[in-house]
Amino acid sequence: MKAIQVAAYGSPDKLTLAELDDPVPGDNEVLIDVAAASVNPIDWKIVSGAMKAFIPLPLPFTPGVDAAGTVIAVGRNVTALKRGDEVMGFIGIVGAYATRVVVEASRLARKPASLDFTSAAAIPAASLTAWQALHEHGALRAGQSVLIHGAAGGIGSAAVQLARLAGAYVIGTASGANGDYVKGLGATEFIDYRADDFAKRVAGVDLVLDLIGGETQAKSWSVLKPGGTLVSTVAKPDLARAHEAQATGRHFATRSDGPLLENVAALHASGEMRVHVESVFPLFEAGRALDLSRAGHVRGKVVLDATASKTA
Incomplete structure (x- = not known):
């Protein structure tokens, strides 16, 4: 798999795209083949080091809280999801800027068929x-x-x-x-x-x-x-x-909640809500995407396309 790595706190231009071993899901987790991940202000705050006193992380780490993709493996206790399910979720405080990620199944919602992966990734957090x-x-x-x-x-x-x-x-x-x-x-x-x-x-x-x-x-x-x-x-x-x-x-700090996200996703599927994606960057340009978010005045969301990096 490929993943954006933060080797030291600082500017987003120091981010690198690394080749890593595929993660293995635990008993209550699933492994997702990531199609898209969205950029949130918390991402660049974490990357800069501004949050390290409150959110200590071992270096290196992969940023990103939102992901959408396809389940390719499930832990032995997971019964609500199966291989091939298309999902979306607020996966945690880090990990989404990658081509594959393990996530607790309870954090995920099924992606409505009417939503593409880019839109789905922009919704959760x-x-x-x-x-x-x-x-x-x-x-x-x-x-x-x-x-x-x-x-x-x-x-x-x-x-x-x-x-x-x-x-x-x-x-x-x-x-x-x-x-x-x-x-x-x-x-x-x-x-x-x-x-x-x-x-x-x-x-x-x-x-x-x-x-x-x-x-x-x-x-x-x-x-x-x-x-x-x-x-x-x-x-x-x-x-x-x-x-x-x-x-x-x-x-407050936002709580990841798969069932609540299912309800919100249904509002998007029905047309009662919509999500605006201002810009899409390939995963390997995560630094540029974070700079855009950090500059402020983004209308809606910025999203990373993880599929573009699978052959990059």
């Missing part, structure tokens, strides 16, 4: 994060209002659609060029964060989904109604600010 933020931590209900910062990115795109499906009034912030895109996903209102101050445009929302952090999070307390909730995927909310705003602040 972003959509699971959006679902858990809105429903498990934000307790979003029909008729409520939600402000989503970073609404054009991978998580934001999924969150806008899931909030719309939940019957919420959705306000999205992003750069002006993404206005039509965010509204097309289901946002009722759009705010260009470069041109407008959202804190002067919005008031009394039930939920803020913070995908940006920093000053954006700090200003978001002022737009919440008493009893509202701020959920952040990027930084722990300030408890003192939450108290002042008579609101609740929550921060």
